[in-house]
Amino acid sequence: MRRAALAAIGLAMGLASLPHAEAGSPRRDVVARTVPGAHPVLRTQRGKASFYANRFHGRRMANGRRFDRQSASAASRTLPLGTRALVTNLENGRRAVVTIEDRGPHLGGRVLDVSPGTASQLGMRQRGVVMVEIVPLAAGEHG
Numbered sequence: 001m002r003r004a005a006l007a008a009i010g011l012a013m014g015l016a017s018l019p020h021a022e023a024g025s026p027r028r029d030v031v032a033r034t035v036p037g038a039h040p041v042l043r044t045q046r047g048k049a050s051f052y053a054n055r056f057h058g059r060r061m062a063n064g065r066r067f068d069r070q071s072a073s074a075a076s077r078t079l080p081l082g083t084r085a086l087v088t089n090l091e092n093g094r095r096a097v098v099t100i101e102d103r104g105p106h107l108g109g110r111v112l113d114v115s116p117g118t119a120s121q122l123g124m125r126q127r128g129v130v131m132v133e134i135v136p137l138a139a140g141e142h143g
Contacts, residue, residue, distance in 0.1 A: 042083065042136035047111030049087065049132040051119035061102035070117035072097060075104035077111075082140020087114065089122040090131040096121040100140060 057069045063081050067073060079085065083100040096118045105113040112134055114122065124130045 042079065042139060044136070045078075045111050045134045046090070046131065047134075048109055048129050049089075049112040049114060049122075049124070049134075050105060050107070050110050050129045051114050051116050051124065054116060063101045065101060067102070067115070069115055071115050072099055072118055073101045073115045074098035074118065075102035075113040076100045076134075077103060077105075079134075079136060080140040084137045084140075086135045086137055087112065087118070087122065088133045088135075089124055090133055091127075092123050094121065094123045097137065 052067065052069065052075075054069055056067050059067050061067050061073065061075075074085070074087070076083075076085075079100045081100055081102075085098055085100065086095060087098055088095045096114070098114060098118055102113070105111070110129070112132060116125070119125050122130070122132075
């Protein structure tokens, strides 16, 4: 009996120390599948993506460059700056290659922000927020 109780406590403590997803957490939809031969941070992810408002055109991004609404720029909280990634709109199958040049998205529950030009290529301008898959292709200079 005592051994079973200790095992249950150990299991509970171990589970409590693991990262967990709360309702609305952006990590809830992340798929823990590592790209072969890639840095451990470079995982295929699934989650909600949105796009930058036009008012951000010309503002500086995290990499120091100015944002161009027609570029293939994207923002991620987890992927290293400079990382190229294939983004697939899971609702219509359209794809685009982006470069992570900024940090964000800053709204909970989202894993990626893309430029309005990329949003058009992905066919997501009407909906605004869509489910995507992000497959890192090459690590950035900081990765």
